[in-house]
Amino acid sequence: MSDYKIDENAKYAKTHEWVRLEDGVAVVGVSDVAQDLLSDVVYVDLPEEGREVQAGEAVAVVESVKAAEDVLAPISGTIVAVNTELADNPEFVNEKPYEAWFFKLQPKDLDAELAELMDAVAYKKFAAESAH
Amino acid sequence: MQQTPLYDTHVAMNGRMVEFAGWALPVQYPPGPTLEHQAVRNAAGLFDIDHMGQFELRGPDAALFLQYIQVWDIERMQVDEAHYSLLLYGDGTLVDDIFLYRRPDRWLIVVNAGNRSKDLAWMQANTLGFDVTLSDVSETTCMLALQGPKAEQILQHLTNAPLSQVATRTCLATQVAGVDTLIGRTGYTGEDGFELYLPASAAVDFWQTLLETGKADGLLACGLAARDSLRFEACMPLYGHELDAQTNPLEARLGWTISWHKEFVGREALLKVKMEKPQRLLIGFEMLDKAVAREHYDIAVNNQVIGHVTSGMKSPTLDKFLGLGYVPSEYSTIGAEIDILVRGQPKKAKVVKRPFYQPRYK
Numbered sequence: 417m418s419d420y421k422i423d424e425n426a427k428y429a430k431t432h433e434w435v436r437l438e439d440g441v442a443v444v445g446v447s448d449v450a451q452d453l454l455s456d457v458v459y460v461d462l463p464e465e466g467r468e469v470q471a472g473e474a475v476a477v478v479e480s481v482k483a484a485e486d487v488l489a490p491i492s493g494t495i496v497a498v499n500t501e502l503a504d505n506p507e508f509v510n511e512k513p514y515e516a517w518f519f520k521l522q523p524k525d526l527d528a529e530l531a532e533l534m535d536a537v538a539y540k541k542f543a544a545e546s547a548h
Numbered sequence: 549m550q551q552t553p554l555y556d557t558h559v560a561m562n563g564r565m566v567e568f569a570g571w572a573l574p575v576q577y578p579p580g581p582t583l584e585h586q587a588v589r590n591a592a593g594l595f596d597i598d599h600m601g602q603f604e605l606r607g608p609d610a611a612l613f614l615q616y617i618q619v620w621d622i623e624r625m626q627v628d629e630a631h632y633s634l635l636l637y638g639d640g641t642l643v644d645d646i647f648l649y650r651r652p653d654r655w656l657i658v659v660n661a662g663n664r665s666k667d668l669a670w671m672q673a674n675t676l677g678f679d680v681t682l683s684d685v686s687e688t689t690c691m692l693a694l695q696g697p698k699a700e701q702i703l704q705h706l707t708n709a710p711l712s713q714v715a716t717r718t719c720l721a722t723q724v725a726g727v728d729t730l731i732g733r734t735g736y737t738g739e740d741g742f743e744l745y746l747p748a749s750a751a752v753d754f755w756q757t758l759l760e761t762g763k764a765d766g767l768l769a770c771g772l773a774a775r776d777s778l779r780f781e782a783c784m785p786l787y788g789h790e791l792d793a794q795t796n797p798l799e800a801r802l803g804w805t806i807s808w809h810k811e812f813v814g815r816e817a818l819l820k821v822k823m824e825k826p827q828r829l830l831i832g833f834e835m836l837d838k839a840v841a842r843e844h845y846d847i848a849v850n851n852q853v854i855g856h857v858t859s860g861m862k863s864p865t866l867d868k869f870l871g872l873g874y875v876p877s878e879y880s881t882i883g884a885e886i887d888i889l890v891r892g893q894p895k896k897a898k899v900v901k902r903p904f905y906q907p908r909y910k
Contacts, residue, residue: 455564455575455773456582458862459840459869477891479840481581481773481861484891503838510580 420543421448423514427530428539429490434514435533442491442521446478448513449543454480457509462498463519469495471529476518478509491529493521552598553690553751561769569662569788571599574771581773585864588737588778591766592696594758595775597736601664602689602745603671605655607680614655617674618646619797619814621807625650630717630732634805635667636814640796640821643670645787649719649732656730656745658691660787674813690751694758694767695741695778697908702762703731703742716740716909725757736775738782738907781863783832783872783903789843789858790830790872799826799874801902828855829880832902835869837895839888846889847873854879857888863904870904871897 426434432450436443451457461477469475474486475495497520502508508516523529534542549572558565563574573596576584587593605614614622620633629650635643644663649656659667668684675682694703700711709722709731719732730745746754759769776786785791791800798821806818835841841860846853860871871888879886882901887894 456580459838461839479862481777482575484840484842507582 420452420540421514422536422540422543424536426514427490427533427535428542429488429533430542431488432543433488433490435490435530436514438520440523441496442493442523442526443517444487444490444519444521445517446487446509446513447539447543449546450485451510451513454478454482454485454509456481457506460502460506460509460518462500462502463495465495465498467495469493469521471532478518479506487518489521490533491521491523492525493523496520496522550599552596553748554596554598554755557752557755558596563769563771566772568772569599569660571661573599574769575773576771577769579768581771581777582864584768584770584774585777587766587768588696588739588770588774589865590697591768592694592698592702592741592762593737593768593770593774594755594762595693595695595770596755597693597743597775598689598691598748598751599661600691601659601661601667601684601686602691603657603659603668604683604685605657605680606653607678609678609680610655613675613678613680614648615810615812616678617671617813618648619806619812620648621810622648622650622655624807627652628719630719630734632805634797634802635670636797636812636818637793638814638817640814640817641793642787642791642795642797642800643667643793645785645791645802647732647734649730651719651721658743662788688748690746690748690754692744692746692751692755692758693735693737693741694744694762695735695737696739696767698762698765698767699739699741700910702758702765702767705761706757707731725754727754733910736784737778738784738903738905739778740908740910776859777861777864780859780861780870780872781865781903781905782907783905785830786859796821796826798822799828799830801830826877828874829877830858830902831873831875831880831899832904833871833873833886833888833897834900835871835888835895835897836885837897838869839890839895840869841871841873841888841890841895841897847875848887848889848894849879849885851894853889854886860888865905868904870900872902
């Protein structure tokens with residue numbers, strides 16, 4: 417199972433969230449590895465806009481046929497948008513994990529926290545090791 | 549962990565292997581649980597259920613003994629008929645739920661994987677005074693399930709036996725793909741279909757022949773996740789979830805299996821429950837708030853915990869968030885509103901009719 421898709425423009429947490437910068441806002445979702453480990457996603461519980469979160473804090477919940485898993489904020493900041501499309505189409509998480517974003521954060525301490533995350537190359541290696 | 553004869557086949561098919569009741573089995577194959585579930589509802593699915601235990605009962609007192617240790621009146625069963633039944637402890641709680649086949653020269657008893665050794669010991673302990681031979685034939689028997697509206701059509705390609713004449717809950721011993729097979733028309737999915745018993749040595753070729761034969765009809769190999777979601781929609785109980793040694797069949801809504809007019813282990817205690825009415829009952833519920841109710845979650849009313857969830861998921865067929873659980877009888881009325889505590893948060897649900905999915909048997 418080493419053929420996982422990796423978004424080269426994203427950075428990654430060890431808990432398999434990705435974060436991508438778009439116009440100064442941090443967009444967060446879960447990786448192809450995460451969606452595969454989860455199996456079919458049936459529901460996504462999203463946070464309230466305006467909530468302030470710390471890096472590592474459980475912010476959303478993704479429910480699959482298997483289990484409920486927390487989605488952690490990879491960086492600290494304020495939730496400025498949530499992807500309500502996922503409420504009706506949770507299968508997007510399986511089908512296109514790098515488009516099916518969960519929430520957007522206005523970052524607080526971006527540079528320092530981004531440095532803590534893995535880049536695509538490092539994550540690819542990490543994913544291959546953690547997948548079995 | 550124990551392996552079925554198909555272990556290497558599952559791995560080669562990229563089945564995701566997990567532990568279930570001490571067995572290594574595929575929870576899903578690459579298509580995933582949702583597509584596998586839909587294949588069974590709309591076409592057909594093939595399951596390795598060889599983890600289930602199979603016992604053979606023979607001897608002059610076989611019928612007498614069987615009548616005594618389980619709840620269904622087997623005098624109602626003709627040769628080659630089959631029936632669902634229960635084994636009870638003396639206090640009326642559940643040892644296991646089982647499936648019986650009456651064969652010309654013996655009885656076949658199918659039990660849950662996790663209860664296999666417990667059941668055998670419990671049955672052996674009750675043989676005192678009966679002239680019977682009880683043997684565990686699980687190792688030499690492979691058990692598969694072919695389920696779905698296309699199951700008959702697919703299986704018919706591989707046998708000359710007229711399958712349309714095999715009624716639901718009967719069986720036929722014949723050849724399938726050149727292999728001596730006992731075909732039982734039954735299953736655990738809410739669809740028409742078959743459970744197949746064949747020599748373990750023939751399992752690998754048989755599995756592959758079946759999959760190949762059914763391909764054009766949309767047959768998919770299915771894992772444990774689909775097996776669970778299918779049985780859940782049809783509200784068939786699963787031992788260890790809806791049923792256990794703390795639960796009696798009346799609260800589990802299995803009163804229809806009890807033949808009260810005969811003697812059986814647990815009858816006296818169960819009769820007392822019947823007279824006094826069960827204090828709690830198994831309910832089906834639908835979430836009104838969107839959330840997935842999962843096993844062990846608390847059920848509450850007015851912030852008071854009154855029961856717990858035994859199984860819950862998003863129903864793939866009905867596209868609803870549904871669950872099964874136990875509540876005190878007074879909260880079991882259809883339409884009653886309850887809360888499910890999802891990560892500590894009360895989420896609204898209401899009691900609905902079971903089964904969620906009406907089985908479609910021939």
